[in-house]
Amino acid sequence: MLNDTLKQIINNINISNAYYEFDEFDIFMLDVAKKSRNIFVFKDSQIFEYKDEKLILFSNAEFIAILKEILQNEKEKNNTINLSIEKREELILEHKKVKNFLTKYFVLKVKLGKSSKIVSSVLEACRICHSRQHFIKKNLKTVILNLAILERNIKDNIVRLEGIYTYINTARSEKINKNIYFLSIISAIFLPLNLIVGFFGMNTKNLFLSENEYGTYYILTTILVIFFILFLWYQFKDKKELDLDEFSAKKK
Numbered sequence: 001m002l003n004d005t006l007k008q009i010i011n012n013i014n015i016s017n018a019y020y021e022f023d024e025f026d027i028f029m030l031d032v033a034k035k036s037r038n039i040f041v042f043k044d045s046q047i048f049e050y051k052d053e054k055l056i057l058f059s060n061a062e063f064i065a066i067l068k069e070i071l072q073n074e075k076e077k078n079n080t081i082n083l084s085i086e087k088r089e090e091l092i093l094e095h096k097k098v099k100n101f102l103t104k105y106f107v108l109k110v111k112l113g114k115s116s117k118i119v120s121s122v123l124e125a126c127r128i129c130h131s132r133q134h135f136i137k138k139n140l141k142t143v144i145l146n147l148a149i150l151e152r153n154i155k156d157n158i159v160r161l162e163g164i165y166t167y168i169n170t171a172r173s174e175k176i177n178k179n180i181y182f183l184s185i186i187s188a189i190f191l192p193l194n195l196i197v198g199f200f201g202m203n204t205k206n207l208f209l210s211e212n213e214y215g216t217y218y219i220l221t222t223i224l225v226i227f228f229i230l231f232l233w234y235q236f237k238d239k240k241e242l243d244l245d246e247f248s249a250k251k252k
Contacts, residue, residue, distance in 0.1 A: 017121035
C-alpha cells in the first residue's frame with residue numbers, strides 16, 4: 001500500500017532537489033546528475049531508497065555520502081570558475097587586454113547559475129530534513145554548514161564576474177566616446193578648412209594673401225598652431241579627470 005501511495009506521489013512531483021513532508025512519511029528527492037534521480041523515504045527514523053518501485057533500506061552513512069559527493073562536485077566546479085575569474089582580475093590589474101571575455105562571461109554565468117540553483121535547493125532540502133529527522137541531525141549539520149559556505153562563494157563569484165563585465169563595458173564605452181570626441185574635433189577643423197581651400201581655389205582676384213608669396217606658409221602655420229593648442233587643451237582636460245591612483249599616492 002505504501003509503494004502505491006509513493007508511486008502516485010512521486011509521479012505528481014515536478015520539483016527535484018527538495019524535501020516533501022507527508023503524514024506517514026517524508027520524501028527527500030535528489031536530481032543533480034544527468035539521467036540519475038535519487039528518491040529517499042524517511043519513515044520511523046529510518047531511510048529507504050525508492051528504486052524500481054521498491055523500498056530499499058539505506059544507511060545514514062550512505063545517505064550523507066551522496067550529499068557530500070554532490071557538495072564536492074559543485075565545490076570543484078566553483079573552484080575552477082574562481083581561478084578563471086582571478087586570472088581575468090589579475091589581467092585587469094596589470095592593465096592587460098582581456099580577450100574574448102563576452103563569450104567566456106556568458107559561459108561562466110550559465111555555469112554559476114546552474115551551480116547556484118543546485119546548491120541552494122539541496123541546502124534548503126537539507127535544512128528541512130535537519131529540522132524534521134532528529135536521528136540524522138548531527139550528520140547533516142556539517143553538510144549544511146559546507147553547503148552554506150559554498151552558496152556564499154558562488155554568489156561572491158557571480159558578483160565578481162558582473163564587476164569585470166561592467167568594468168570592461170565601461171572601458172570600451174569610454175574609449176569609443178574618446179574616439180568620437182576626437183573625430184568631432186578633427187571634423188570641426190577640416191570642414192572649415194575645406195571651405196577655405198575651395199575659396200582660395202576659385203579664379204577670383206584680390207583674395208586674402210593671394211598676392212603674398214608666403215601665403216601658403218602662413219595658412220599652414222596657422223593650422224599647425226591650432227592643432228597644437230587643441231592638443232594641449234585635450235591633454236590638460238585628461239589630467240583633470242579623476243584618477244583613483246591619486247588617492248593611493250596621497251596616502252603613502
